[in-house]
Amino acid sequence: MVSVDGTDIPGSLIRVRHLNKQYRRGSETIDVLQGLNLDVGAGEFVAFMGPSGSGKTTLLNLLGGLDVPTSGSVTVDGDEITSMSARRLSSWRARHVGFIFQMYNLIPVLTAAQNVELPLLLTRLGAARRRQQVATALALVGLSDRAKHYPRQLSGGQEQRVAIARAIVADPTFLLCDEPTGDLDRKSGDEILDLLSALSRDHGKTVLIVTHDPRAAERADVVLHLDKGVLVHDPATEPVA
Amino acid sequence: MRFLPLILRNFRRKKTRTILTVGSIAVALFLYGLLVTIDSALSAGVDVAGADRLVVRNRISLILPLPLSYQERLRQIPHCIEVTHASWFGGNYQDPRNFFPQFAIDTETWRKVFPEFAVPDDQWQAFVDDREGAISGRGTAERFGWKVGDRIPLQAPIWGGTWEFNLRGIYDGTRPGDDTSVMWLHWKYLDERRPWGKGVIGWYTIRIDDPANAVEVAEAADARFANSPFETSTETEKAFATGFARQIGNIRLLVVSIGAVVMFTLLLVTGATMASAVRERVPELGVLKTVGFADTGVLALVLAESVLLALVGGGLGLGLAKLFTLRGDPTGGMLPVFFLGGQRIALGLALAVAVGLLAGAAPAVGAMRLRIVDALRRV
Structure with missing residues (x-):
């Protein structure tokens, strides 16, 4: 269930109300998001599309608690993250959000397994349990045999799969993906999209993806367009609200 | 301890830079070790003078x-x-x-x-x-x-x-x-x-x-x-030994002056290393914050790295100084008690920690204040 007109959807996982984000560039004020509303139910695969500079990444950052809005609220699973302190927000991110970036953003001096383990270092899990969860996550993305490889020893597609393993290893509430196929060839991009679809379909993960790629949008349950700072449904997809 | 591998891995990013920085710290602490050994050799009588003994000499x-x-x-x-x-x-x-x-x-x-x-x-x-x-x-x-x-x-x-x-x-x-x-x-x-x-x-x-x-x-x-x-002049053995040591000048002032210059230089070297290490790593710090590391956690990581770097270099330098002093008086009799004691080594290590903390402070605070969205934009 996805809504963009501010209508409350009972039991929605993500609820965004009257979200505004302004940037200042010199003396000029740029309104990126203007009173944006959004409701997303658990387990949905939602794609955000729009031209460059339309505010897709800004929206994703606000949903993930990486940035703060000028006004409005973001509530996830009952927690209003826009009123949280920086420290509480860090802890919330560790428990609830898995991030996947266009440039993978792996730490080059850590192996694939150590990169995947990073979010678990903040938990109380012991070393053995952490190793077990890392192995499971790497197996899920099909990279068990690359655990000890460094990012420079992996292809782009493999690096992105390691990033996905890192995003899911702590079993977050939802995944935020910023152009996850933007730096990949078609074949690798399809593999990543297959993986994200499987995570949503088979594991019930809520996936929010920002993309320019129509093939990525095709995998989504719902495609939303950012237009003049608000979200609108793609006419080709069925709005459910 | 679980973050130690993450800190240690960072030393391998620029091995030459790490080796040079550790080497600089080692040389500085080696010098410190020698200076305090010379100082304690010259004032050895003062340190071991009996509190229950007085020296009576011609006034x-x-x-x-x-x-x-x-x-x-x-x-x-x-x-x-x-x-x-x-x-x-x-x-x-x-x-x-x-x-x-x-x-x-x-x-x-x-x-x-x-x-x-x-x-x-x-x-x-x-x-x-x-x-x-x-x-x-x-x-x-x-x-x-x-x-x-x-x-x-x-x-x-x-x-x-x-x-x-x-x-x-x-x-x-x-x-x-x-x-x-x-x-x-x-x-x-x-x-x-x-x-x-x-x-x-x-x-x-x-x-x-x-x-x-x-x-x-x-x-x-x-x-x-x-x-x-x-006529006589009577004083405690400690005061007598101090006066005797002062006959060859204020060695302690000299040692402290040289030591201060060395430590200040060391602070600049380590500080520059840490600043450049953090600058190169801004996107990664953004990633750490993204996955849930708190601002203070990132601050602690950078400080720990700086302190560890200083401790490794300091330990190496003090170890070499200890080895050097084990060979005994290098002057052929002018410094009979040529000995680097545990207390002075501990003080040297404390100095190394202080240098690590001070040198890492500015980069660590910068890393702590880093906004995630700004950091990730630098990828």
């Missing part, structure tokens, strides 16, 4: 003598347990450059006043029984390869001619800072053979019952010989 100068008759009169002062005396012999072994101190001592009282010097009883007795006998500190004995029974000839520029002594024993210090470079001779033999200055000694050392009575005893001693041809 005009240490090189002027005091009459032997003062010994009994000093003994009569309340709180005085024992009085011994010593005189400078000033001999050379084979070559004037082979400097080491020789004291002509009162064998009847010496060990009662200086119990910290350990010498086997049979060797001591052999020394007492032989007027030409001598006991050497282990440092000097090892330096010249002497063993008990050797005949040691000393040229005596003060008294004239060559004096030969029989080495009857070797003493050890019971504490790390004890001076084992001195040779003990019989004062009676010196007094008997010297052509002039008979019946006088160099200085007295009084052992008192309680350090709290030091001032009272010192005042009583000096009052007893006031207005005599040989």
Whole structure:
């Protein structure tokens, strides 16, 4: 269930109300998001599309608690993250959000397994349990045999799969993906999209993806367009609200 | 501990830079180790001076003598347990450059006043029984390869001619800072053979019952010989040793000045390294924050890295300095107690930690304040 007109959807996982984000560039004020509303139910695969500079990444950052809005609220699973302190927000991110970036953003001096383990270092899990969860996550993305490889020893597609393993290893509430196929060839991009679809379909993960790629949008349950700072449904997809 | 691998991995990013920085810190702490060793060597007497001992010397100068008759009169002062005396012999072994101190001592009282010097009883007795006998500190004995029974000839520029002594024993210090470079001779033999200055000694050392009575005893001693041809100046052994060390200048000020310059330079080197390490890693710090590391957690990681870097370099430098000092006095006798103690090593490590914290502070605060969206934009 996805809504963009501010209508409350009972039991929605993500609820965004009257979200505004302004940037200042010199003396000029740029309104990126203007009173944006959004409701997303658990387990949905939602794609955000729009031209460059339309505010897709800004929206994703606000949903993930990486940035703060000028006004409005973001509530996830009952927690209003826009009123949280920086420290509480860090802890919330560790428990609830898995991030996947266009440039993978792996730490080059850590192996694939150590990169995947990073979010678990903040938990109380012991070393053995952490190793077990890392192995499971790497197996899920099909990279068990690359655990000890460094990012420079992996292809782009493999690096992105390691990033996905890192995003899911702590079993977050939802995944935020910023152009996850933007730096990949078609074949690798399809593999990543297959993986994200499987995570949503088979594991019930809520996936929010920002993309320019129509093939990525095709995998989504719902495609939303950012237009003049608000979200609108793609006419080709069925709005459910 | 779970974050240690993450910190250690960062050292491998730019191995040359890490090696150079660790090397700089190691050199600085090596220098610190040598400086404090020299300082403690020069003030060794101060550090090991007995709190319950007073030194009585000629008021005009240490090189002027005091009459032997003062010994009994000093003994009569309340709180005085024992009085011994010593005189400078000033001999050379084979070559004037082979400097080491020789004291002509009162064998009847010496060990009662200086119990910290350990010498086997049979060797001591052999020394007492032989007027030409001598006991050497282990440092000097090892330096010249002497063993008990050797005949040691000393040229005596003060008294004239060559004096030969029989080495009857070797003493050890019971504490790390004890001076084992001195040779003990019989004062009676010196007094008997010297052509002039008979019946006088160099200085007295009084052992008192309680350090709290030091001032009272010192005042009583000096009052007893006031207005005599040989007025005295009595002070604690520590004050005496400090004054002696100051005769060659304010070494501590010199050491502190050089050390401060070295540490400041080190601060700049380590600070520049950490600043550039953090600058290169901004997107990664953004990733750490994204996955849930708190701002303070990132601050702690950068500080820990800086401190670890300084500790590795500091440990290496201090280790090398310790190894260097284990070889003993490199000056051939000028610094008999050439010893880098545990306390000074601990202080060096504390300095390294302080440098690490200070050098890492600005980059760490910068990393802490970094906004995630700004950091990720730099990918």
